[in-house]
Amino acid sequence: xxxxxxxxxxxxxxxxxxxxxxxxxxxxxxxxxxxxxxxxxxxxxxxxxxxxxxxxxxxxxxxxxxxxxxxxxxxxxxxxxxxxxxxxxxxxxxxxxxxxxxxxxxxxxxxxxxxxxxxxxxxxxxxxxxxxxxxxxxxxxxxxxxxxxxxxxxxxxxxxxxxxxxxxxxxxxxxxxxxxxxxxxxxxxxxxxxxxxxxxxxxxxxxxxxxxxxxxxxxxxxxxxxxxxxxxxxxxxxxxxxxxxxxxxxxxxxxxxxxxxxxxxxxxxxxxxxxxxxxxxxxxxxxxxxxxxxxxxxxxxxxxxxxxxxxxxxxxxxxxxx
Numbered sequence: 656x657x658x659x660x661x662x663x664x665x666x667x668x669x670x671x672x673x674x675x676x677x678x679x680x681x682x683x684x685x686x687x688x689x690x691x692x693x694x695x696x697x698x699x700x701x702x703x704x705x706x707x708x709x710x711x712x713x714x715x716x717x718x719x720x721x722x723x724x725x726x727x728x729x730x731x732x733x734x735x736x737x738x739x740x741x742x743x744x745x746x747x748x749x750x751x752x753x754x755x756x757x758x759x760x761x762x763x764x765x766x767x768x769x770x771x772x773x774x775x776x777x778x779x780x781x782x783x784x785x786x787x788x789x790x791x792x793x794x795x796x797x798x799x800x801x802x803x804x805x806x807x808x809x810x811x812x813x814x815x816x817x818x819x820x821x822x823x824x825x826x827x828x829x830x831x832x833x834x835x836x837x838x839x840x841x842x843x844x845x846x847x848x849x850x851x852x853x854x855x856x857x858x859x860x861x862x863x864x865x866x867x868x869x870x871x872x873x874x875x876x877x878x879x880x881x882x883x884x885x886x887x888x889x890x891x892x893x894x895x896x897x898x899x900x901x902x903x904x905x906x907x908x909x910x911x912x913x914x915x916x917x918x919x920x921x922x923x924x925x926x927x928x929x930x931x932x933x934x935x936x937x938x939x940x941x942x943x944x945x946x947x948x949x950x951x952x953x954x955x956x957x958x959x960x961x962x963x964x965x966x967x968x969x970x971x972x973x974x975x976x977x
Contacts, residue, residue: 695707717802733929735929736930782805786947829853835968842875846969871972874976919966
Protein backbone atom coordinates (compact mmCIF):
# COMPACT_ATOMS: atom_id res chain seq x y z
CA UNK A 656 0.00 0.00 0.00
CA UNK A 657 1.33 3.50 -0.80
CA UNK A 658 2.50 5.46 2.22
CA UNK A 659 0.01 8.07 3.37
CA UNK A 660 1.01 11.59 2.30
CA UNK A 661 0.35 14.09 5.07
CA UNK A 662 0.96 17.86 5.23
CA UNK A 663 4.27 18.75 6.85
CA UNK A 664 4.77 20.78 9.99
CA UNK A 665 6.55 24.13 9.86
CA UNK A 666 9.95 22.85 10.97
CA UNK A 667 10.02 20.24 8.21
CA UNK A 668 8.95 22.74 5.56
CA UNK A 669 11.83 25.06 6.44
CA UNK A 670 14.13 22.50 4.82
CA UNK A 671 12.43 23.16 1.48
CA UNK A 672 13.75 26.18 -0.42
CA UNK A 673 10.39 27.27 -1.90
CA UNK A 674 8.86 27.49 1.55
CA UNK A 675 11.82 29.09 3.33
CA UNK A 676 12.17 31.94 0.81
CA UNK A 677 8.44 32.62 0.87
CA UNK A 678 8.30 32.37 4.64
CA UNK A 679 10.83 35.18 5.07
CA UNK A 680 8.54 37.44 3.03
CA UNK A 681 5.51 36.29 5.01
CA UNK A 682 7.18 37.29 8.29
CA UNK A 683 7.58 40.84 6.99
CA UNK A 684 3.99 40.95 5.74
CA UNK A 685 2.65 39.69 9.06
CA UNK A 686 4.09 42.68 10.94
CA UNK A 687 1.05 44.75 9.91
CA UNK A 688 -1.58 42.13 10.72
CA UNK A 689 -3.27 42.97 14.07
CA UNK A 690 -4.56 39.44 14.57
CA UNK A 691 -1.15 37.82 14.12
CA UNK A 692 0.44 40.44 16.35
CA UNK A 693 -2.09 39.61 19.05
CA UNK A 694 -1.44 35.91 18.53
CA UNK A 695 2.29 36.50 18.98
CA UNK A 696 1.69 38.66 22.07
CA UNK A 697 -0.56 36.07 23.72
CA UNK A 698 1.81 33.26 22.78
CA UNK A 699 4.72 35.09 24.37
CA UNK A 700 2.60 35.65 27.46
CA UNK A 701 1.91 31.90 27.60
CA UNK A 702 5.63 31.22 27.24
CA UNK A 703 5.12 29.36 23.95
CA UNK A 704 6.29 31.89 21.34
CA UNK A 705 9.38 34.06 21.09
CA UNK A 706 8.91 36.16 17.94
CA UNK A 707 6.88 36.63 14.76
CA UNK A 708 8.53 33.73 12.95
CA UNK A 709 7.63 31.41 15.81
CA UNK A 710 4.05 32.72 15.76
CA UNK A 711 3.63 32.00 12.04
CA UNK A 712 5.15 28.55 12.47
CA UNK A 713 2.76 27.79 15.29
CA UNK A 714 -0.22 29.01 13.24
CA UNK A 715 0.72 26.65 10.42
CA UNK A 716 1.17 23.70 12.79
CA UNK A 717 -2.18 24.24 14.51
CA UNK A 718 -3.97 24.27 11.12
CA UNK A 719 -2.13 21.17 9.87
CA UNK A 720 -2.68 19.13 13.04
CA UNK A 721 -6.39 19.91 12.88
CA UNK A 722 -6.50 18.92 9.21
CA UNK A 723 -4.85 15.49 9.57
CA UNK A 724 -7.77 13.59 11.20
CA UNK A 725 -10.10 14.88 8.47
CA UNK A 726 -7.97 13.86 5.49
CA UNK A 727 -9.98 10.69 4.98
CA UNK A 728 -9.76 11.13 1.22
CA UNK A 729 -6.04 10.38 1.31
CA UNK A 730 -6.79 7.05 2.99
CA UNK A 731 -9.01 5.83 0.15
CA UNK A 732 -7.03 6.87 -2.94
CA UNK A 733 -3.41 6.59 -4.03
CA UNK A 734 -1.96 9.96 -2.95
CA UNK A 735 1.25 11.31 -4.49
CA UNK A 736 3.26 14.50 -4.18
CA UNK A 737 4.24 16.32 -7.36
CA UNK A 738 5.95 19.50 -8.50
CA UNK A 739 4.28 19.43 -11.93
CA UNK A 740 1.13 21.14 -13.13
CA UNK A 741 0.20 18.00 -15.09
CA UNK A 742 1.07 14.33 -14.67
CA UNK A 743 0.53 11.78 -17.45
CA UNK A 744 -0.17 8.20 -16.41
CA UNK A 745 0.36 5.38 -18.95
CA UNK A 746 -2.18 2.57 -18.70
CA UNK A 747 -1.05 -0.75 -20.16
CA UNK A 748 -3.58 -2.58 -22.32
CA UNK A 749 -3.59 -6.36 -22.02
CA UNK A 750 -1.84 -8.34 -24.75
CA UNK A 751 -3.90 -10.99 -26.58
CA UNK A 752 -2.74 -14.58 -27.09
CA UNK A 753 -4.04 -16.66 -30.01
CA UNK A 754 -4.10 -20.23 -31.28
CA UNK A 755 -1.93 -20.76 -34.35
CA UNK A 756 -1.00 -23.57 -36.72
CA UNK A 757 2.52 -24.92 -37.07
CA UNK A 758 4.50 -22.53 -39.23
CA UNK A 759 1.61 -20.09 -39.43
CA UNK A 760 1.86 -16.32 -39.56
CA UNK A 761 3.11 -14.76 -36.36
CA UNK A 762 0.98 -11.94 -35.06
CA UNK A 763 2.70 -9.67 -32.57
CA UNK A 764 0.50 -7.85 -30.10
CA UNK A 765 3.04 -6.03 -28.00
CA UNK A 766 1.97 -4.27 -24.86
CA UNK A 767 0.15 -1.07 -25.80
CA UNK A 768 -0.64 1.98 -23.73
CA UNK A 769 -3.31 4.59 -23.32
CA UNK A 770 -2.77 7.64 -21.11
CA UNK A 771 -4.65 9.63 -18.50
CA UNK A 772 -3.67 13.26 -17.82
CA UNK A 773 -4.31 14.70 -14.36
CA UNK A 774 -3.91 18.44 -13.82
CA UNK A 775 -3.18 19.98 -10.45
CA UNK A 776 -5.64 22.81 -11.04
CA UNK A 777 -7.89 22.50 -7.98
CA UNK A 778 -7.33 25.18 -5.34
CA UNK A 779 -8.98 24.53 -1.99
CA UNK A 780 -9.03 27.57 0.26
CA UNK A 781 -10.66 28.86 3.41
CA UNK A 782 -10.07 32.05 5.36
CA UNK A 783 -10.96 33.44 8.73
CA UNK A 784 -11.03 37.19 9.21
CA UNK A 785 -11.50 39.45 12.18
CA UNK A 786 -11.82 43.17 12.81
CA UNK A 787 -8.98 45.08 14.41
CA UNK A 788 -11.08 45.43 17.58
CA UNK A 789 -11.66 41.69 17.79
CA UNK A 790 -7.97 41.03 17.27
CA UNK A 791 -7.07 43.37 20.12
CA UNK A 792 -9.31 41.44 22.53
CA UNK A 793 -8.78 37.86 21.24
CA UNK A 794 -7.56 35.21 23.68
CA UNK A 795 -5.10 32.40 23.04
CA UNK A 796 -7.57 29.50 23.21
CA UNK A 797 -10.13 31.31 21.05
CA UNK A 798 -7.57 32.05 18.34
CA UNK A 799 -6.34 28.47 18.26
CA UNK A 800 -9.88 27.15 18.03
CA UNK A 801 -10.49 29.30 14.96
CA UNK A 802 -7.25 28.11 13.37
CA UNK A 803 -8.24 24.48 13.93
CA UNK A 804 -11.51 25.14 12.14
CA UNK A 805 -9.57 26.30 9.07
CA UNK A 806 -7.63 23.03 9.00
CA UNK A 807 -10.77 20.95 9.41
CA UNK A 808 -12.57 22.87 6.66
CA UNK A 809 -9.83 22.51 4.02
CA UNK A 810 -9.33 18.82 4.81
CA UNK A 811 -13.05 18.11 4.61
CA UNK A 812 -13.35 19.81 1.23
CA UNK A 813 -10.46 17.70 -0.08
CA UNK A 814 -12.14 14.51 1.13
CA UNK A 815 -15.41 15.64 -0.50
CA UNK A 816 -13.56 15.93 -3.81
CA UNK A 817 -12.14 12.40 -3.54
CA UNK A 818 -15.45 10.78 -2.57
CA UNK A 819 -17.24 12.69 -5.35
CA UNK A 820 -14.64 11.40 -7.82
CA UNK A 821 -15.63 7.78 -7.17
CA UNK A 822 -19.33 8.63 -6.95
CA UNK A 823 -19.10 10.25 -10.38
CA UNK A 824 -18.06 7.06 -12.20
CA UNK A 825 -20.80 6.00 -14.62
CA UNK A 826 -22.49 2.72 -13.66
CA UNK A 827 -21.42 1.06 -16.90
CA UNK A 828 -17.77 1.82 -16.18
CA UNK A 829 -17.77 0.20 -12.74
CA UNK A 830 -16.46 -3.26 -11.90
CA UNK A 831 -18.90 -5.78 -13.37
CA UNK A 832 -20.29 -3.20 -15.78
CA UNK A 833 -23.11 -2.04 -13.48
CA UNK A 834 -23.86 -0.90 -9.96
CA UNK A 835 -24.65 -3.66 -7.48
CA UNK A 836 -28.25 -3.77 -6.27
CA UNK A 837 -28.77 -3.25 -2.55
CA UNK A 838 -32.39 -4.34 -2.78
CA UNK A 839 -33.53 -1.87 -0.14
CA UNK A 840 -32.07 -4.06 2.63
CA UNK A 841 -29.45 -3.39 5.28
CA UNK A 842 -25.81 -3.97 4.30
CA UNK A 843 -24.79 -7.50 5.27
CA UNK A 844 -21.93 -9.95 4.80
CA UNK A 845 -23.23 -11.29 1.47
CA UNK A 846 -23.40 -7.80 0.02
CA UNK A 847 -19.90 -7.05 1.32
CA UNK A 848 -18.60 -10.15 -0.47
CA UNK A 849 -20.41 -9.00 -3.64
CA UNK A 850 -18.35 -5.78 -3.64
CA UNK A 851 -15.14 -7.75 -3.20
CA UNK A 852 -16.12 -10.28 -5.88
CA UNK A 853 -16.91 -7.63 -8.49
CA UNK A 854 -13.40 -6.19 -8.28
CA UNK A 855 -11.72 -9.59 -7.98
CA UNK A 856 -13.16 -10.57 -11.35
CA UNK A 857 -11.63 -7.54 -13.09
CA UNK A 858 -8.07 -8.87 -12.56
CA UNK A 859 -6.70 -5.69 -10.99
CA UNK A 860 -5.93 -7.44 -7.73
CA UNK A 861 -8.15 -7.72 -4.65
CA UNK A 862 -10.21 -4.86 -3.28
CA UNK A 863 -8.39 -3.23 -0.38
CA UNK A 864 -10.72 -0.35 0.57
CA UNK A 865 -14.41 -0.21 1.54
CA UNK A 866 -15.93 3.26 1.98
CA UNK A 867 -19.26 3.64 3.77
CA UNK A 868 -21.64 6.12 5.33
CA UNK A 869 -21.76 5.66 9.15
CA UNK A 870 -25.29 4.26 8.84
CA UNK A 871 -24.02 1.38 6.71
CA UNK A 872 -21.20 0.80 9.20
CA UNK A 873 -23.81 0.51 11.96
CA UNK A 874 -25.67 -2.03 9.86
CA UNK A 875 -22.54 -4.13 9.46
CA UNK A 876 -21.88 -4.17 13.18
CA UNK A 877 -25.22 -5.84 13.81
CA UNK A 878 -23.97 -8.88 11.88
CA UNK A 879 -22.19 -11.77 13.56
CA UNK A 880 -19.27 -11.64 11.12
CA UNK A 881 -18.34 -8.16 12.36
CA UNK A 882 -18.87 -8.64 16.07
CA UNK A 883 -15.70 -10.68 16.55
CA UNK A 884 -12.82 -8.53 17.85
CA UNK A 885 -10.62 -9.39 14.85
CA UNK A 886 -12.66 -6.89 12.85
CA UNK A 887 -12.02 -4.01 15.23
CA UNK A 888 -9.11 -1.56 14.88
CA UNK A 889 -6.13 -2.07 17.15
CA UNK A 890 -5.89 1.51 18.42
CA UNK A 891 -7.24 5.06 18.31
CA UNK A 892 -5.07 6.13 15.36
CA UNK A 893 -7.23 4.31 12.84
CA UNK A 894 -10.43 5.57 14.40
CA UNK A 895 -9.20 9.16 14.13
CA UNK A 896 -8.92 8.75 10.35
CA UNK A 897 -12.22 7.02 9.84
CA UNK A 898 -10.79 3.46 9.81
CA UNK A 899 -13.16 1.25 11.76
CA UNK A 900 -12.14 -2.30 10.86
CA UNK A 901 -11.41 -4.81 8.12
CA UNK A 902 -13.38 -7.37 6.14
CA UNK A 903 -11.91 -9.86 3.68
CA UNK A 904 -8.97 -7.97 2.15
CA UNK A 905 -10.64 -4.55 2.63
CA UNK A 906 -10.06 -1.85 5.22
CA UNK A 907 -13.39 -0.26 6.11
CA UNK A 908 -13.61 3.53 6.26
CA UNK A 909 -16.60 5.59 7.33
CA UNK A 910 -17.47 9.18 6.51
CA UNK A 911 -20.61 11.29 6.64
CA UNK A 912 -19.45 12.70 3.29
CA UNK A 913 -20.56 9.42 1.69
CA UNK A 914 -24.15 9.12 0.51
CA UNK A 915 -26.34 7.18 2.94
CA UNK A 916 -27.53 4.08 1.08
CA UNK A 917 -24.51 3.82 -1.23
CA UNK A 918 -21.21 1.97 -0.70
CA UNK A 919 -17.95 1.86 -2.67
CA UNK A 920 -15.23 -0.78 -2.70
CA UNK A 921 -12.03 -0.35 -4.67
CA UNK A 922 -8.47 -1.37 -5.28
CA UNK A 923 -6.80 1.79 -4.03
CA UNK A 924 -3.50 1.20 -5.80
CA UNK A 925 -4.95 1.38 -9.33
CA UNK A 926 -8.39 3.02 -9.12
CA UNK A 927 -7.31 6.68 -9.08
CA UNK A 928 -4.75 9.25 -8.00
CA UNK A 929 -4.80 12.33 -5.80
CA UNK A 930 -1.89 14.63 -6.65
CA UNK A 931 -0.62 17.13 -4.07
CA UNK A 932 1.13 20.02 -5.83
CA UNK A 933 1.11 22.29 -2.77
CA UNK A 934 0.01 20.84 0.54
CA UNK A 935 -1.78 22.84 3.21
CA UNK A 936 -0.12 26.20 3.80
CA UNK A 937 -1.12 29.33 5.72
CA UNK A 938 -0.52 33.02 5.11
CA UNK A 939 -1.72 36.38 6.48
CA UNK A 940 -4.81 38.02 5.03
CA UNK A 941 -5.10 41.81 5.06
CA UNK A 942 -7.96 44.04 3.92
CA UNK A 943 -7.29 47.40 5.64
CA UNK A 944 -9.89 49.16 3.47
CA UNK A 945 -12.67 47.12 5.10
CA UNK A 946 -10.90 46.91 8.45
CA UNK A 947 -10.51 43.11 8.52
CA UNK A 948 -7.46 40.93 8.97
CA UNK A 949 -6.97 37.18 9.14
CA UNK A 950 -5.41 33.92 7.99
CA UNK A 951 -5.85 31.99 4.75
CA UNK A 952 -5.31 28.22 4.58
CA UNK A 953 -5.04 26.68 1.14
CA UNK A 954 -3.73 23.78 -0.95
CA UNK A 955 -3.35 22.92 -4.63
CA UNK A 956 -4.31 19.43 -5.78
CA UNK A 957 -5.40 17.38 -8.77
CA UNK A 958 -7.24 14.09 -9.00
CA UNK A 959 -8.56 11.63 -11.53
CA UNK A 960 -9.71 8.08 -12.19
CA UNK A 961 -7.19 5.69 -13.73
CA UNK A 962 -9.04 2.35 -13.66
CA UNK A 963 -12.78 2.74 -13.16
CA UNK A 964 -13.20 -1.06 -13.28
CA UNK A 965 -11.23 -1.19 -10.02
CA UNK A 966 -14.23 0.41 -8.29
CA UNK A 967 -17.47 -1.35 -7.30
CA UNK A 968 -20.59 0.48 -6.13
CA UNK A 969 -23.77 -0.72 -4.44
CA UNK A 970 -26.89 1.46 -4.42
CA UNK A 971 -30.32 1.25 -2.79
CA UNK A 972 -29.01 0.04 0.55
CA UNK A 973 -31.45 0.69 3.38
CA UNK A 974 -30.79 4.07 5.00
CA UNK A 975 -31.90 3.16 8.52
CA UNK A 976 -30.27 0.85 11.05
CA UNK A 977 -32.79 -1.97 10.75
